[in-house]
Amino acid sequence: MNLMKPSLALILAACYSSSYAANSLSNAQAVQSQTNSASAASQKAIDKSAVNTLELRGDIERLQEEVKNMKVYRDHLAALVENQQGEADSLAVQIDEIKDTRQGIVPLMYAMLDGLKKVVADDKPIKLAQRQARIEKLDALMTRADVSDAEKYRRILEAYQIEMDYGTKLEAYQGDITIDGQNRQADILHLGRISLIARNFDQSEYWTWNQQAQTWQSVDASMQPQLNKAFSVAMQQAAPSLLTLPVSLAQGEEN
Known part of the structure; x- marks a missing residue:
């Protein structure tokens, strides 16, 4: 009877020890599991932080470029x-x-x-x-x-x-001149301002301008062929050639 009590005590002690060991292992595994979960969460946070850091760096670089x-x-x-x-x-x-x-x-x-x-x-x-x-x-x-x-x-x-x-042209045109106080239509030709002559339309009368007297004067009949030639050249009816024309300069203009 006395021998059974120590044995029972040893059995109870062994059972308690086994139960305690089991609880300790379970607690350790729980701690390990929590540690692993915490590590995984930390790693995710680190990874997310790294991504955010890269994004921020990219934003900074873009802002610096802007x-x-x-x-x-x-x-x-x-x-x-x-x-x-x-x-x-x-x-x-x-x-x-x-x-x-x-x-x-x-x-x-x-x-x-x-x-x-x-x-x-x-x-x-x-x-x-x-x-x-x-x-x-x-x-x-x-x-x-x-x-x-x-x-x-x-x-x-x-x-x-x-x-x-x-002052530089040889030109012929039609216009009015005053002869003896009467207006008459005539062909008029000027060589620059050197010579100014006129003839009636039927080429029977010719005049030259006298600058000093400020009037038209009759031209000698011997000059009519030269005058007609000048009119032909001015009207482009004949080729240019040497012309002999009466001058229409005043005394002061001749010098």
């Missing part, structure tokens, strides 16, 4: 603004100069018109009606507000060029 491009564009705009400011300053100076030029050009144009009128009045009556009509148009043009000063100036220069051309 900042770089924006700086280049800003410098470009600054250069444009500086250039435009320079152009604005230049235009302001030009506008002021234009105002001064305009104030000077208008009196000049009127002076040029007066000079043109004097040239026509003192010159030989070459296409006199056309020249006078041209001057009248220029006078009317000067007071028109819808025509720019540049156009007015151009037209005056054009008139001066036409006047210059009269």
Whole structure:
């Protein structure tokens, strides 16, 4: 009976030890499982953090590139603004100069018109009606507000060029002349401003302009063949050749 008690105690102790060992193993496995889960979660967090880091780095690089491009564009705009400011300053100076030029050009144009009128009045009556009509148009043009000063100036220069051309051309045209106080239609020819002659349409009468007397004078009949030849050349009915024509110069113009 006494021997059974120690044996029972040993058995109980062994059972307790086995139960404790089993509990300890189970607890250890649970801890290991928790540790593994924590490690896996940590690794996922690390992986996610790494991905986020790479994304952030990419965003930073893109932002740095955009900042770089924006700086280049800003410098470009600054250069444009500086250039435009320079152009604005230049235009302001030009506008002021234009105002001064305009104030000077208008009196000049009127002076040029007066000079043109004097040239026509003192010159030989070459296409006199056309020249006078041209001057009248220029006078009317000067007071028109819808025509720019540049156009007015151009037209005056054009008139001066036409006047210059009269001094270099051999030209024939039809017009009116005054003979003994009567207007008569005639063929008229001028060689520059050196010679101005006229003939009636049936080629029976010829005249030359006397600049000093300011009148038409009859031409000697012996010159009629040369005069007809000159008319033919001027009308492009004959080839150019040496011509003999009476001069129409005043004494002061001959020198």
